[in-house]
Amino acid sequence: MLSSRNIFLIGPMGAGKTTIGRRLADKRGLEFIDSDHEIEARTGVDIPYIFEKEGEPGFRRREQQTIAELVERQGIVLATGGGAILDPRNRQALAAHGFVVYLHASVEQQVQRTARAANRPLLQASSDRRETLARLFEIRDPLYREIADLVLHTDHRGARTLLREIERHVDRD
Numbered sequence: 001m002l003s004s005r006n007i008f009l010i011g012p013m014g015a016g017k018t019t020i021g022r023r024l025a026d027k028r029g030l031e032f033i034d035s036d037h038e039i040e041a042r043t044g045v046d047i048p049y050i051f052e053k054e055g056e057p058g059f060r061r062r063e064q065q066t067i068a069e070l071v072e073r074q075g076i077v078l079a080t081g082g083g084a085i086l087d088p089r090n091r092q093a094l095a096a097h098g099f100v101v102y103l104h105a106s107v108e109q110q111v112q113r114t115a116r117a118a119n120r121p122l123l124q125a126s127s128d129r130r131e132t133l134a135r136l137f138e139i140r141d142p143l144y145r146e147i148a149d150l151v152l153h154t155d156h157r158g159a160r161t162l163l164r165e166i167e168r169h170v171d172r173d
């Protein structure tokens, strides 16, 4: 059934996965889950703390386990962490269990939208956010594209336009 179809949002930090995902779920009467928030709820600590104690590999293990469980649900909008697509198991799981939307943002927009500190230890540790985001983007952009059913450019486009576009494609596909 259309309404029980999962929608998975992927893309870099600052692309708008959490913002758009929450609104999309509201609009379609679906449950919204953010994998970063889910990991925090399960561990009871925030993401920077997990990186500090277990390193990025520890965080990725938790992320993989969480995503493997979440994709089995039905009727969810899932916003994934910016690096979730690095693990081929996550790419396979997302591609197999829902409609995958790649929220694309230029590095310049990523820089602007990540200006405020949040759960982004990979950026907090870096002295040059632009350089870090550009490096990550070069590696990750092909991986986002590999599993995307829809690539949406978010630069200079507001949430309402993006929601409309996503709904048009999900309902048509």
Ligand SMILES: Nc1ncnc2c1ncn2[C@@H]1O[C@H](COP(=O)(O)OP(=O)(O)OP(=O)(O)O)[C@@H](O)[C@H]1O
Pocket: 011, 012, 013, 014, 015, 016, 017, 018, 019, 020, 036, 079, 080, 081, 082, 113, 114, 119, 120, 154, 156, 157, 158, 159, 162
């Ligand atoms: N289309 C948009 N236009 C303008 N600002 C936006 C847009 N989408 C998101 N933003 C703003 O950019 C910031 C980052 O958005 P958001 O937290 O949703 O990104 P994210 O993809 O979830 O990032 P992360 O991977 O770090 O969790 C927020 O301040 C949000 O309000």
Ligand SMILES: O=C(O)C1=C[C@@H](O)[C@@H](O)[C@H](O)C1
Pocket: 012, 013, 036, 047, 080, 081, 082, 083, 084, 119, 120, 121, 122
């Ligand atoms: O781009 C990344 O690798 C990350 C993005 C965030 O969503 C978090 O999942 C974490 O900070 C790592």
Ligand SMILES: [Mg+2]
Pocket: 017, 018, 019, 034, 036, 079
């Ligand atoms: Mg987010």
